[in-house]
Amino acid sequence: MPKDYSECYEYLSAQFPEVGGCEFYRELFPDNENAGEIYTDFSHPNAIYLYKDEQAGKERRRIMLNDTWEQDYMDYVEQNPLTLCSGLVYRKRANKLQNAQRMNALIFDLDGVGLAELRNLFLRFGGDPEKVRRLPMPTFLVLSGTGLHVYYVFREPVDLYPNIKVQLKSLKYDLTFRMWEYKATSKQQAIQYQSINQCFRMVGSLNDKHGTHLVAFRTGERVTLDYLNAYAKPENRVDVNKPFKPSKMTRAQAKERYPEWYERVVVRGDKRRKQWDISGKVHGNDPYALYHWWLRQIGGIKGGHRYFFLMCLAIYAYKCGVPKKQLRQDMQQAFEDLQKVKHENVLTEDDIRSALEAYDKEYYNFTIKDIEALTDIRIEKNKRNGRKQAVHLQGARAIQEINDKANGTSWRLRNGRPSVREQVFRWREQHPEGRKADCHRDTGLDPKTIRKWWDYQPPVASFEDGHISVKIRPSQELSDMLVEEFKDRL
Template identity: 35%
Template sequence: MKEKVLSRYGFTEVSPIDFYTDIFRLGEHLIQEKDEKGGQFKTNPIAIAHRAGHIRHIIMFEDDFESRLTELGGYDWAYMSCLTYFGKRNVNERQSKMYAMVFDLDGVTDKSLASFIDGALCDVYPLPNYIVLSGNGVHLYYVFEEPIPLYPMTKTQLKSLKYDLTKLIWNERTSSIVRPQYQGINQAYRIPGTKAKRKGVVARAFKVSDHPTSIEYLNDFASPENRVDVSRMHQESGLTIEEARQLYPDWYERRVLNGEPRGTWKTDRHVYDWWKQQIYESAEYGHRYFCVMALAIYAVKCGIGEDELRADAESFVEMLNVIHPDDPFTQSDVDSAMECYDADYATFPRAEIERLTGISIPERKRNHRSRWEHLQAETWEIDGAEVENPCKRNREKALEKARAEGRTGRPRGSGTKEMLVLDYFRDNPQATVEQASRELEISPTTVQKWKPRRGKGATPA
């Protein structure tokens, strides 16, 4: 019995509410309460549950978390990830923060569970904070010191890290199943206290370690190319919606009042088709997953439909598997890579795709045209034929839209902001850009623009 193995190591069972109190830090008001007013950018975990032929998505509010867990115990099954989300759906584009990284280890016997624990205690594997018995397998929970904001670049790095650590943790000594099952960071897992697959069995959580997990600790177990670059994990601005409205009125009107999506630049589908050819010609072992992930990113950049993307991604499975059959490339790899089919990845940088996939991506050039020809000429000459200049066409469309929305011309109040900033720094020469922005209620970008430079025409006191 696996619970006896855990008890033998001194690991104690915890209640579902204690388990989730530790993960989501219930009582610290990090997640939203049921009737709490908006504007603080708080988000919530979302449970998925099935009963009487119906699947429900249940928002887990801080002030009724325990009663919801009790209710979920009566469902046929119930799952939840360790992410929080904006709104009512646990979809990729609404991810907010990651409170723990979770690994599914299936095909676990008493012997292989003991083997994993021995390895973790000897620093062969990272030591989890909790082990959940879910039936035939276990779930390993690594609870972070602080929740991690899920910006697009951060999500990609976390996916790389989880993929790499899955290969480490899932092996012939820890599982009776040969092929590891790779899962994305959005994966939901059976909730402790709810029904498992076997009749009469419920999922149970056992505490392993009180010490919270850091990204640096997990990085130590990953290969260098798949570690999270902590210096590039963006921090939240800390602004409330009201502060954002005052500092960035144009952004507030477009994104909050009008609900417009973030502006992105769509490119032609020939880039997507070019990348498919690169996968056929250049994909290598160790980069297979990221090649398909990049295909999803290019599908976003090029406006390719999800059905076409999935069909293309699945068509690569057999070919990528042949590259290294001892470590098969499977459908689960495709499903995980598809998580990057998300509008947030439309601006994912070329250099990062190049680094993750190991495939060289040349920078786009003007093909020996002058700047004026590239941007302003009516037509381009390509292979002896004249074609409409897409740069000029796109610029004119964008300008036409901006005029229709009243977003052209000199910004309101811009003539006075230079003097406000200069006067402020004359009186407060040691102040930072952030302090000036806050006190003047001017955007940090504008403050930085007009802030006097020492030794370069700085205004004397």
């Protein structure tokens, strides 16, 4: 048993009541349906959990039903090495974000928590939200093995309209940043951002990675959105009075401005999200170029982001139309490479199966901002200054043509980096009798680079800061002419 787990258990059990797993989920999800009940108006969405069927060796989904929960808890959750549940309730039978109807609890995962970090958290819980790093008091704290699951259970569940989902994601990212501080509340430096649909190991189950049971402690009361909002920046708060952002454009205006959309959505009734033709816009012969680019980012992945790299690999595969068979092969190779990344938590084959679920149209329009947050990989974006691609490229080509004419050459010739060759040229101008060795000593440039550009001469005409400059080589004849012309002024 990890030392951090045992010390945190002693600290929490001495101050707060322990809550059993069966009771915990009854309190978290009080409105689940009974067996055999079907509400066609979706007034009773249900919690859905995943458990490991050890006999079949597979993960299975199961609806959390009210009247059978006690027996189900003993059969499928208690002592199970892998049971997962989010804080959302769903219509239908799949725990996909598109089926999520209400949020009963907002949950955070905080890795690398020992006794010192736990004490620091309690110094911050429940304080003045205007002060730096203060945090809302959680309803429950759950010991997970090497860290904590922090539960904020709402007094009234939050209806998950599409725009509310986006707002809740911003709120969760904001509070995650406030909660996760290296060497203060966590021993892990890399912050791990997670979606509002993220599933967590269930109370009463077994964390087989560390040989620990997940134990819950009641630390506070149920919360309201207003209470959580007070601890977030104004731009990241949730406004339940704005569940939608209705368009002010009339249907006639939409037909004129977006004829393709109008034909697809209004005329044909196809309201599915439109997929971008990524492979058709790739410059080159590789239709999977974006997917292969993401595979190459594996070297920058840190310990707490390994699973999310695999999940985003599945997202990029779906975006680019990569066959699922190839994705599985690449994910297996990536899995082996990611196991070499140092981290307290072990990466398992179950993580691969879970990440593969992101190979789905639901994640097709996953944003770059979300991928950056989940994986801690910086993605440089093409800057068009608000212009469409065709207009942006037209302007870029015009500037390129001006530069080519001014320099008397073309960027396609790739005549070395201007900063390097100009540096060699300027040094030779200042040291006409200088040697290559002297240039190397003064500039620090590689000797091969110096030899390559030793005899370089810049073009006669150059384009700089919007002006064309022409260099004239002085000669004795020109000098004599200038002296004669201006001798009265000298």
